[in-house]
Amino acid sequence: MENTIVRLESISIENFKNVKYGQLCFANNRKNYRTSILGLYGQNGSGKTALIDAIELLQLALKGAQIPSKFADYINVEAGYAYLRYEFSVSGKEDRYQAFYEFKLTAEKIETAQNTIVLENDDVHFKAKITDELLSYAYESETLKIRKSTLLDTSSKKVFTPTTKYSCLVGKDKKVNMNLMVDKKIIQAASRSFAFSGELLSVIRNNQVGQGDLEYQRHMRLIESLVRYGNFELFVINTANSGIISMNMVPLSFRYENGKSGAIGNILIPLEETAPIPEETVSVVERIITNMNVVLSRIVPGLTIRLENLGEILFANGKKGVRIQLISLKNKKAIPLKYESEGIKKIISVLQLLIVVYNRSSITVAIDELDAGIFEYLLGELLRIISEQGKGQLIFTSHNLRPLETLNRGFIAFTTTNSSNRYIRMGNLKDSNNLRDFYFRDIILGEQSEEVYDPTNNSEIALAFREAGEFNGT
Incomplete structure (x- = not known):
């Protein structure tokens, strides 16, 4: 399974945030390139972050994790639910899948406890739920070709359909079926994906009868590939990271491999004060920093960082830890990293993931506002290098237009003012x-099939500033 390459090929979004409908295809922008990049551009509030949020939702679903309640608020106010659809290519040594995963995102009111007094001005809280999941696929190998067919559909009252696929993956044990029916209701109520839940996967993996069947093996390769992708190969960096950096904390996202061992995760390191971390984490962070410094010193000439070990501590649970501080070294002068610019901190927070995108094919990294704090020329050059020589998949939003001059135009998409056709090329x-010039020209002349900018009136803005000043007594 580790040699399988998974790529996100397209996303379709319906009634999600301010996107009534939007579709983006990543598959047609890779001519003569091993890497896949998509940079999404557009004015504020036009649906760029919605794309990153949709990818985060996919990551949570594939991990079988609980969907945060914030996603309940992302359903368009004019619709009862949002619908999201994802297409993947899954390529192994001997076979290839085209996989499709789609579901409804609904909001359910959280019931208050009995005997609780609810006041009129109390907020009504909702939780997000994933329902009506549909996983389908097409398959091709040297000896077999299968047209698109449904593998798993949770929309019925049964555990899932089709019945033939259920029998192949789960078996015919009635007790197992009853237990899964209960699990399905509990999992959906807990705001988790049932299709990729640990409970369902455990039953499928333990199906001893099916394991010798070639059809079972084919289905399992696909399911396990998507589970591995969601848990270990898909990374989402949203704008919360920028807010954390502003509060003088570095969210260090990483995937690190050394031979057969490695580590994956996100470590939040405070900069205002020394930070306690578990003893076993120190060596991982040190290796990551050593790896990052190889690139960092080339991006910002003469700059490296190091982890300062300030002594052992003991956590409340009795486990040993170490108190650390991140140090910046520029031209051999050491200062605490907290005194560096937010741009430097932003580069450090995502650099390890960019290194992985450059070197590994089955990695997808989605970053909202990649350009925040980064010098535009450097941003353009970094993206050019990754696009021309990298192997993985990078999806980002940005307000900085420099990449429009350095990236192949197939790697760029734009938002529109039409919420029913939100994304175009x-x-x-x-x-x-x-x-870049062509985009500016279209903002003014509107030569595309969809308007890419909702025009503003400078004189009206100036008048509004003057009126606001009079209101404040200035």
């Missing part, structure tokens, strides 16, 4: 056109 573009 530029048409009528010649090879000689500068995409």
Whole structure:
């Protein structure tokens, strides 16, 4: 399974945040490139972050994790539910899948406890639920080709359909079926995906009867590939990271491998004061920093960071820990990292993931506002290098237009003012056109099939500033 390459090929979004409908395809932008990059551009509030949120929702579903209640608020106010659809390519040594995963996102009111007095001005709280999951696939190998068919559909009152796929994966034990019916209700009530829940996966993996069947093995390769992808190969960095950095904390996201061992995760390291971390984590962080410094010193000439060990401590649970501080070294002068710029901290927080995207094919990293605090020329060069020589998949949003001049135009998409057709790629573009200039021109002239900018009136803005000043007595 570790040699399987999973790529996110497309996303369709319906009634999610301010996107009534939007569809983005990542598969057609890789001509002559091993890597897959998509940079999404557009004015504020036009649906860029919705794309990153949709990928985060996918990650949570594939991990079988609880969906945070915030996603209940992401359902468009004019709709009863949101619908999300994802397409993947899953390539192994001897076979290839085209997989499709889709589901409804609904909001359910959280009932208050009995005997609790609810006041009129109390907020009504909702939880997000994933329902009507549908996993389907097409399959191709040297000896067999299967058209698109449904593997798992949770929309019925049964555990899942089709019945033939259920029998293949789960078996015909009635007691197991009854237990799974209960599990399904509990899991959905707990705001988790049932299709990728640990409870269902455990039953399928323990199906001794099916394990010798070639169809069972084929289905399991697909399911296990998607589970591995969601847990170990898909990373989402949202704007919360930028807020954390502003509070002088570094969220260090990483995937690190050394031979047959490795580590994956996200460590939040405070910068205002020394930070206690578990003893076994120290060696992992040190290896990650050593690895990052190879690239960091080239990105920001002369700059490296190091982990300062300030002595052992004992946690309340009796386990040993170490108190650390991150140090910045520039031209051999050491200062606490907290005194560096937010741009440097942002680079450090995502650098290890960019290294992994550059080197590994089955890695997807989605970053909201990648450009925050990063010098635009450096941003453009980093993305050019990754696009031309990298192997993985990078999806990002940005307000900085420099990448429009350094990336292949197939790697760029734009938001529109039409919430029912939220994402487009530029048409009528010649090879000689500068995409940045072309985008500015379209903002003014509106030559695309959809409007990409909701125009503002400078005189009205100036008048509003003056009126606001008079209101404040200035």
